[in-house]
Amino acid sequence: MKKNKFNCLLIACLYSSVFFGQSWSLVWEETFSGTTLNDSVWTHEIGSGSQYGLWGWGNGEQQFYQASNTEVSNGKLKITAQQEPNGLVDSWGNSYYLSSSKIISRDKMEFRYGKVEARVKTVNGQGFWPAFWMLPSGGSWPCDGEIDIMEQWGSDYPTNSTTGAAHIGSCPGPSSYNSFNHYSTNGNYADDFHIYSVIWQENYIAWYVDGVKVHSISPSSYSSIPTQHSWPFNSNEWYLIINLAVDQNGPNGNTQFPSSIEVDYIKIYENNGILGCDDPQAINYNSQANVNNGSCEYLITFKVDMNNTSVNYAVPEVNGTFNDWCGSCWPMTDQDGDNIWEKEIVMLEGYYEFKFSADNWSQSESLDPAWGCTNGNSTYTNRTLVVDENRVICPQWGLCTPTCGSNIISNVSEIDVTNNIYPNPSSGLINLNNSEAKNLKILNIYGDKLLEFEKPKKTIDLRNLASGMYIAQYQIGKIIKTQKINILK
Numbered sequence: 001m002k003k004n005k006f007n008c009l010l011i012a013c014l015y016s017s018v019f020f021g022q023s024w025s026l027v028w029e030e031t032f033s034g035t036t037l038n039d040s041v042w043t044h045e046i047g048s049g050s051q052y053g054l055w056g057w058g059n060g061e062q063q064f065y066q067a068s069n070t071e072v073s074n075g076k077l078k079i080t081a082q083q084e085p086n087g088l089v090d091s092w093g094n095s096y097y098l099s100s101s102k103i104i105s106r107d108k109m110e111f112r113y114g115k116v117e118a119r120v121k122t123v124n125g126q127g128f129w130p131a132f133w134m135l136p137s138g139g140s141w142p143c144d145g146e147i148d149i150m151e152q153w154g155s156d157y158p159t160n161s162t163t164g165a166a167h168i169g170s171c172p173g174p175s176s177y178n179s180f181n182h183y184s185t186n187g188n189y190a191d192d193f194h195i196y197s198v199i200w201q202e203n204y205i206a207w208y209v210d211g212v213k214v215h216s217i218s219p220s221s222y223s224s225i226p227t228q229h230s231w232p233f234n235s236n237e238w239y240l241i242i243n244l245a246v247d248q249n250g251p252n253g254n255t256q257f258p259s260s261i262e263v264d265y266i267k268i269y270e271n272n273g274i275l276g277c278d279d280p281q282a283i284n285y286n287s288q289a290n291v292n293n294g295s296c297e298y299l300i301t302f303k304v305d306m307n308n309t310s311v312n313y314a315v316p317e318v319n320g321t322f323n324d325w326c327g328s329c330w331p332m333t334d335q336d337g338d339n340i341w342e343k344e345i346v347m348l349e350g351y352y353e354f355k356f357s358a359d360n361w362s363q364s365e366s367l368d369p370a371w372g373c374t375n376g377n378s379t380y381t382n383r384t385l386v387v388d389e390n391r392v393i394c395p396q397w398g399l400c401t402p403t404c405g406s407n408i409i410s411n412v413s414e415i416d417v418t419n420n421i422y423p424n425p426s427s428g429l430i431n432l433n434n435s436e437a438k439n440l441k442i443l444n445i446y447g448d449k450l451l452e453f454e455k456p457k458k459t460i461d462l463r464n465l466a467s468g469m470y471i472a473q474y475q476i477g478k479i480i481k482t483q484k485i486n487i488l489k
Contacts, residue, residue: 060248102243128154136236142169145232204294303394313358320354372468428463
């Protein structure tokens with residue numbers, strides 16, 4: 001960490017702390033004391049981006065940034081988006097009728113590696129796009145990277161999803177990013193303050209929400225990395241950015257202006273611990289490690305049910321970003337003759353894409369990019385996998401539905417053939433046609449719980465979920481029922 005650029009505010013720069021079970025030292029914090037923004041740390045970015053040739057700052061954003069939309073009071077930073085009836089004119093003479101604010105620490109407070117966290121209260125409302133993120137100083141986008149610690153998109157309904165991402169790419173050229181969505185099970189994120197964090201080490205980045213790890217990546221998380229900067233997050237010094245944008249889809253009649261986000265504090269820590277695999281479930285667990293460096297390995301069992309397919313095959317195989325889509329190098333076996341083929345692999349934690357094939361690619365799955373188990377790419381539609389625990393994967397060939405070895409099916413007493421949930425497919429608004437139903441859980445196709453409703457209402461709002469296949473699991477009496485639901489947008 002580049003300490004000479006830190007301006008420690010009202011703290012001792014080395015303050016011992018233990019966080020997420022790891023050992024850290026607090027090296028910088030911003031508590032937004034006083035009544036004005038600390039200009040020794042922060043600079044306002046002004047305008048629409050047109051002065052840099054980035055109209056709408058490259059994303060089609062509708063706001064004009066100005067310093068007057070920033071307020072510091074009562075130990076909080078407030079950034080407000082508001083209407084401008086008279087319009088604000090950019091350097092090219094274009095008028096903007098919405099304003100907001102964006103602050104950056106470039107050239108004033110920069111660093112590399114550590115734990116970065118902010119306590120933030122976000123905002124509901126169609127079109128709002130709050131973000132807490134980082135860029136490399138003096139770098140080019142996307143080849144020198146981008147780390148998004150927190151992003152949220154407002155809507156007509158409560159904001160119960162938060163995301164983050166790490167961008168890479170070539171310059172000039174397209175970008176690639178690894179991202180996640182994390183859903184709140186207790187209200188929405190705009191109701192109160194929440195802590196958004198990343199732990200950033202060499203070859204490893206992990207995201208946390210309120211102290212809970214929600215995602216992690218390493219170089220193996222990307223299926224294709226441009227050679228120009230294969231892993232840009234180990235280079236340069238980086239600076240912080242906080243802003244409230246209005247996205248290109250814009251507000252609607254229900255969007256309230258003015259609306260604000262609030263930031264309680266920002267903190268940066270250095271690691272005092274021992275790097276290694278700190279997960280007791282991992283095969284290579286290091287009991288001495290207290291900072292995960294992305295080295296954890298897990299046993300992944302790939303299974304595929306071939307009983308209901310008309311595919312003519314001899315030997316199924318697993319192909320993916322983990323074996324360079326090598327064809328027959330990872331053949332599967334069926335030792336008990338039940339036509340459920342399997343392959344056990346020890347895999348490094350991270351994000352992967354894969355699919356099942358057979359006979360050195362003579363046959364391969366055909367998957368729908370709208371399904372929740374896929375990457376959503378209509379050209380190269382693959383299954384996705386996040387390796388962060390020992391896991392059994394067992395779908396039917398060519399489908400998302402788990403059929404064996406799944407933590408969904410093992411807990412299900414009865415498949416619901418009455419279709420108590422309708423319409424199906426839906427846009428995300430579903431009806432539960434049974435007043436006795438309770439403990440409704442919405443799961444992804446791997447059995448991970450996304451949402452839970454102890455006493456579900458007749459109409460349930462799932463519009464924050466992406467298009468794809470999901471599993472609804474609920475209880476009627478002592479019977480647990482399950483039903484596939486398909487969300488199409």
